[in-house]
Structures are given as C-alpha cells and as structure tokens.
Amino acid sequence: MSKDSKNFDLETIRHSTAHLMAQAVMQLYPDTKVTIGPVIADGFYYDFFREKPFVPDDLEKIEARMRELAKQNLEIVRQEIPREDALKKFDEMGENFKCEIINDIDSSEAISVYTQGEFSDLCRGPHVGSTGDIKAFKLLHTSASYWRGDERNAGLQRIYGTAWHSEKELRVYLRQLEEAKKRDHRKLGKELDLFSVTDEIGPGMILWHPKGARIRGLMEDFWKSEHYKNDYEMVYSPHAAKVDLWKTSGHMDFYKDNIFSPMDIEGKEYVMKPMNCPFHIQIFQSRLRSYRDLPIRFGELGTVYRYERSGVLHGLLRVRGFTQDDAHLFCRPNQIEEELVKVLGLILFILKAFGFEEYKVYLSTQPDKFVGSQDDWETATNALKSALEKTELEYEVDPGEGVFYGPKIDIKIKDSLNRYWQVSTVQVDFNLPHRFNISYIEQDGQRQQPIMIHRALMGSLERFFGCLIEHYAGAFPLWLAPVQVILLPITDNQHSYTDELAEQLKKEGIRVEKDLRNEKIGFKIREAQLQKIPYMIALGDKEVQAKTLAVRKRRSKESRTLDLETFIEEVNTLVREKTIDCL
RNA sequence: GCCAGCGUAGCUCAGGGGUAGAGCAACUGAUUCGUAAUCAGUAGGUCGGCGGUUCAAUUCCGCCCGCUGGCUCCA
Numbered sequence: 235m236s237k238d239s240k241n242f243d244l245e246t247i248r249h250s251t252a253h254l255m256a257q258a259v260m261q262l263y264p265d266t267k268v269t270i271g272p273v274i275a276d277g278f279y280y281d282f283f284r285e286k287p288f289v290p291d292d293l294e295k296i297e298a299r300m301r302e303l304a305k306q307n308l309e310i311v312r313q314e315i316p317r318e319d320a321l322k323k324f325d326e327m328g329e330n331f332k333c334e335i336i337n338d339i340d341s342s343e344a345i346s347v348y349t350q351g352e353f354s355d356l357c358r359g360p361h362v363g364s365t366g367d368i369k370a371f372k373l374l375h376t377s378a379s380y381w382r383g384d385e386r387n388a389g390l391q392r393i394y395g396t397a398w399h400s401e402k403e404l405r406v407y408l409r410q411l412e413e414a415k416k417r418d419h420r421k422l423g424k425e426l427d428l429f430s431v432t433d434e435i436g437p438g439m440i441l442w443h444p445k446g447a448r449i450r451g452l453m454e455d456f457w458k459s460e461h462y463k464n465d466y467e468m469v470y471s472p473h474a475a476k477v478d479l480w481k482t483s484g485h486m487d488f489y490k491d492n493i494f495s496p497m498d499i500e501g502k503e504y505v506m507k508p509m510n511c512p513f514h515i516q517i518f519q520s521r522l523r524s525y526r527d528l529p530i531r532f533g534e535l536g537t538v539y540r541y542e543r544s545g546v547l548h549g550l551l552r553v554r555g556f557t558q559d560d561a562h563l564f565c566r567p568n569q570i571e572e573e574l575v576k577v578l579g580l581i582l583f584i585l586k587a588f589g590f591e592e593y594k595v596y597l598s599t600q601p602d603k604f605v606g607s608q609d610d611w612e613t614a615t616n617a618l619k620s621a622l623e624k625t626e627l628e629y630e631v632d633p634g635e636g637v638f639y640g641p642k643i644d645i646k647i648k649d650s651l652n653r654y655w656q657v658s659t660v661q662v663d664f665n666l667p668h669r670f671n672i673s674y675i676e677q678d679g680q681r682q683q684p685i686m687i688h689r690a691l692m693g694s695l696e697r698f699f700g701c702l703i704e705h706y707a708g709a710f711p712l713w714l715a716p717v718q719v720i721l722l723p724i725t726d727n728q729h730s731y732t733d734e735l736a737e738q739l740k741k742e743g744i745r746v747e748k749d750l751r752n753e754k755i756g757f758k759i760r761e762a763q764l765q766k767i768p769y770m771i772a773l774g775d776k777e778v779q780a781k782t783l784a785v786r787k788r789r790s791k792e793s794r795t796l797d798l799e800t801f802i803e804e805v806n807t808l809v810r811e812k813t814i815d816c817l
Numbered sequence: 818g819c820c821a822g823c824g825u826a827g828c829u830c831a832g833g834g835g836u837a838g839a840g841c842a843a844c845u846g847a848u849u850c851g852u853a854a855u856c857a858g859u860a861g862g863u864c865g866g867c868g869g870u871u872c873a874a875u876u877c878c879g880c881c882c883g884c885u886g887g888c889u890c891c892a
C-alpha cells in the first residue's frame with residue numbers, strides 16, 4: 235500500500251531516493267559495490283565502488299532507470315535479521331564495504347535490511363512505503379570520494395541528487411540554483427570589473443581592479459578606525475622571513491607542506507610568511523614590557539601566502555595569497571576572558587556593519603596532534619566557552635577541530651549556494667609565548683609569560699569580499715559602492731552642467747562618474763542599472779534651467795527632482811550611517 | 818592532490834579533419850534623443866600549451882597548464 239509522498243518527510247524521501255538510485259545503479263552496472271548513501275542538505279548522495287567512473291551520460295541512464303523503478307511501485311520492506319545472517323548475506327553479495335559497516339554497528343543495535351524488488355540494502359531507515367512514493371528527483375553531479383572520507387582508502391564514485399515532495403518543489407529548487415549562479419562572486423567580479431585571477435600570475439593570486447580596490451580600501455579604513463577606537467595599535471611586517479622563525483614557532487613542523495618553497499638568500503633559507511604571529515611577537519619582544527602595558531593589541535592587515543592544493547582553489551573564497559585582518563593580543567591570565575568578550579563584540583559589530591546577520595558559531599576543541607599542557611588547553615577552552623556564554627552566542631562544538639597550539643571559536647557565513655565559509659576566528663594560545671619565551675614583568679617584579687589571543691574578524695579580505703559580493707549580488711550598500719552616483723546627460727548640451735555637478739559631488743567626497751557617451755538615456759540607464767550603481771541622475775534641459783537633478787534609485791524606477799544640496803545631504807547621511815538597505 | 822566535465826574574439830557562446838562564426842562590447846560615422854539596448858560600417862582569434870597520427874589538426878590521440886562541481890585539506 236502506497237501512501238501519498240506528502241506523508242513522508244523530506245529526509246525520508248531523500249534517503250529512499252538514494253536507495254532507488256543504488257538499485258538502478260546495481261541493475262545497470264552489476265560490477266559495482268555499494269557503500270553509504272546519506273541525506274544531505276537539499277538532497278542525498280550515494281558512494282559506489284567501481285573501476286570505471288560514472289560520466290554524465292551514465293547519470294541520464296541511471297535517472298531513467300530510477301523513473302522506471304518508481305513506476306513499478308515496488309514495496310519497500312524492512313526486515314530485522316541476526317548479525318551473522320546479515321554478514322553472510324552481504325558477504326555472499328560481495329558487498330565487503332557493507333560487511334565493514336555491520337562490524338562497526340554496536341552489538342546492542344538491531345541489524346535492519348530494506349528490500350525493494352531484487353535490491354537489498356543495509357539500513358537503519360526509515361523509508362517510504364514503496365518506490366512509487368518517490369515522485370520528484372534529479373541527479374545533479376558526480377564526484378570522487380574516499381571510503382570513510384580518508385584519501386588513503388579506496389577511491390569511490392559519488393553521485394549527488396536531490397528529491398522533493400513534488401515536481402513543483404523540485405522545479406523551484408532547480409530555479410533557485412540557477413538564480414544563485416547569477417550571484418556567484420566570480421561571475422559578478424568579471425561583470426562589475428572588481429577583480430581577476432590570471433594564469434600568467436598564478437592560480438589563487440588575486441588582482442584587485444580599481445572598483446574592487448575601492449571597496450577594499452573602504453573595508454580597510456573602516457576596520458582600522460574601529461580598531462583604533464578599541465585601543466589596538468597598528469603594525470606592519472614583511473612578507474618573508476627566515477625559515478628558522480617558523481621552526482621556532484612550530485609552523486614548519488605542522489604546516490611544512492603548505493608553506494611556499496624556501497628561497498635561498500645569501501645562503502639562508504627564507505619563506506613567504508604563512509602567518510603574522512611571529513612578527514607581532516618580535517615587536518612585543520623589542521622591549522621589556524610591564525604588567526601595566528597589558529593587554530597589548532597589535533593589529534595588521536597582513537598578507538600571507540599558503541600553498542593550497544590546486545583542487546581546493548575557489549575564486550576569492552579560497553586562494554593562495556591573501557590578507558588577514560589579523561591581530562594578536564598579549565594578556566595577563568586574568569585578562570583573557572574580558573578580552574575574548576571584547577573581541578566577540580567587535581566581530582559581531584563588524585559583521586553587522588557589512589550586513590551579515592546570519593552566521594554559525596563553532597567552538598573547536600583539542601585536536602589529536604597538539605602541543606602544550608592539558609591544563610592550558612582546559613583553561614583556554616573554558617575561557618572561550620564562558621566568553622561565548624557572556625556574549626549570549628549560540629554555538630556548536632566542533633570536537634578535535636582546534637589548532638595545534640590552542641582551541642578556537644570560528645564564525646562562518648554563507649555564500650550564494652548556502653555553503654558556509656569561515657571568516658572570523660578567535661584562538662587562545664599558551665604555546666607561542668612559551669616557544670618564543672616572551673615575558674612581561676609582573677607587579678611582584680617577576681617575569682611572567684603572557685597569553686596570546688589570535689584573532690581575525692573578516693578572516694581574509696579576499697574571502698570576506700567574495701562573500702560580500704554574493705551577499706549583495708553586487709549591489710553594494712551606498713557606503714561601499716565603488717561608484718555611488720552616475721551622471722547621465724540626455725544630450726551633448728548638458729555636458730558642462732554635468733562637469734560642474736561632478737566637481738561639486740567629488741568635493742563632497744561622493745564617488746561620482748559621468749556617462750558622456752553619445753547614447754540615448756534609456757541605454758545609459760540600462761548600463762548603470764547593470765553596473766548596480768545606487769544613484770542615476772538624468773540631466774536634460776529642464777534640469778539645467780532649474781538647476782536641479784532628476785534622481786533615480788537603483789531599485790525603484792521613479793524619478794525625483796531634487797536640488798543639489800538636498801541630494802548631497804541624503805547621500806552623506808546614508809553613507810555616514812552605513813545604511814545597508816537604502817536603495 | 819583525486820574523479821568527472823570544460824578551455825574557440827574583451828564577454829557570452831555556436832561550429833567542426835580541408836587554416837574559423839554569431840550576439841554584445843570596442844573603434845569610425847550618422848543621429849542629439851527624457852529613465853533597461855538608435856542605425857550603419859570597421860577591426861578583432863597561433864581555436865589554452867607542447868608533442869603525436871595524417872597529404873592536411875582548431876577538430877582525432879597523448880601529456881601539461883588552467884577553470885568548474887565535488888572529495889580530501891584549510892594555522
């Protein structure tokens with residue numbers, strides 16, 4: 235008996251669709267072995283072991299077979315069987331991966347098998363009643379994967395798909411994917427002339443074009459002024475340093491493979507810097523510090539280079555050369571928590587200023603490979619936890635995901651496809667102060683080791699900019715827009731008035747451009763609209779005579795007639811207040 | 818790095834064993850126009866790179882580089 239698919243939740247439907255796909259695959263390619271097929275956000279995947287990889291044509295065949303099987307409306311039957319029988323069954327089927335899974339299942343748990351037609355799969359369930367309950371699905375793409383997610387294990391073939399209650403929901407979802415592509419920062423980066431990456435320079439190395447650089451400059455200025463307000467000092471450090479520095483810091487041991495190859499300078503090895511911390515430590519060490527000086531906060535927009543494997547590079551979001559909005563705080567032990575609370579506050583303030591109200595917070599704890607004492611790790615982790623609680627931030631624990639020298643808080647924001655990217659990070663570190671043997675003089679005259687907090691708010695300017703582009707689909711808030719106002723004379727007769735206005739707006743610090751081309755106003759509007767310029771000002775004989783402006787906003791078609799002063803006041807107010815949703 | 822797909826004009830893309838094509842952009846000219854595309858003309862390419870097969874390769878094959886989607890990784 236088949237129930238309507240509305241009666242099953244999406245997870246169940248997606249899980250059953252994964253089974254349906256596995257059944258189709260096994261029918262079409264009997265030499266394949268099944269492994270796992272979980273539900274993920276918006277869909278599912280199934281990992282298969284097979285010598286020959288799946289190609290796009292295969293997906294069509296599999297999808298067609300799935301539709302046939304759904305049409306046959308095969309009943310899906312759950313059966314609990316003894317462990318030994320299950321092992322025997324899957325062993326006979328040659329499904330050694332399934333046997334491995336069975337062996338890993340806790341002995342208190344029952345082994346259940348779901349069968350539809352000739353196809354049986356080890357599975358906890360639940361599932362829909364029969365294959366006919368699966369109404370709307372699509373296979374999306376393939377990928378290589380590894381058994382148990384470890385690249386030393388067998389390579390598997392993964393097929394991703396999506397499934398919904400109805401064809402209508404499916405269509406809506408697929409349309410959303412199409413829409414998301416339009417917000418892709420790589421596409422917009424080209425269309426709006428913000429940045430580029432060239433083969434000649436190298437993958438993962440970003441060129442910031444004038445308009446992108448304008449925005450970056452605004453991000454940097456805002457960042458710096460907020461940091462000065464919060465009692466940070468700014469420093470600068472070089473882009474390369476002797477390799478010994480990284481041996482002392484321990485980074486060479488942990489990240490050797492990710493550091494740009496050393497270069498030989500007068501017989502000494504140098505590397506491009508992968509981090510800024512040792513430099514800030516050296517500045518701290520440049521003189522004797524008193525407890526009265528602490529906390530000391532050194533900030534730097536520090537450009538670092540890390541070798542990332544070619545397959546992981548992704549536009550601005552994952553690159554090889556990037557600028558961190560870094561800072562290191564040197565504290566007395568009793569200052570950590572207060573500093574952490576302040577840092578979290580600053581993070582939330584900055585994210586909000588850029589319009590990010592939705593994010594995920596993670597507390598990453600001690601990894602398998604770590605340095606330092608258990609006590610220090612505990613103290614640091616507790617300090618982070620209590621700072622999170624004081625800030626009233628909801629967070630998830632990410633066990634074992636801390637850095638080798640300490641636990642951390644990460645904040646992730648999402649891109650147009652709802653993939654999350656880490657931006658902010660806060661780390662407590664007892665290790666580097668110890669390794670570099672830094673100290674300050676306590677009240678009692680004794681040397682004490684300070685504790686370091688590493689933190690970045692935007693993470694990297696490149697990644698943050700990438701997320702920013704997608705967040706606004708290129709229509710930046712007025713305070714960030716590379717061009718805020720474009721002047722559009724209707725004929726050549728208004729050119730001198732246009733020049734005059736441009737000068738006056740520039741004097742006010744407003745970013746203005748003129749479109750003096752011999753084109754119709756409709757064409758100029760269209761182009762300005764595509765460039766997502768917040769204000770378009772049409773200038774015809776009417777405006778010249780009355781000394782006014784015909785102002786059109788990016789998101790509304792109505793035109794308002796304003797005098798220059800009123801317009802300047804409007805722009806300045808929106809910029810000063812960093813209004814997000816104004817145009 | 819791994820698997821698959823892709824790489825043709827500035828951009829978006831078509832084509833296909835006999836040395837390349839569209840639209841937009843650019844340039845020139847005409848037009849002087851009121852809120853999302855005025856008209857005409859011109860120019861533009863070692864078809865990602867190297868090698869092989871062939872009388873002939875942009876097309877077929879191999880290797881390399883790059884990009885895309887995932888996997889793994891991300892101090």
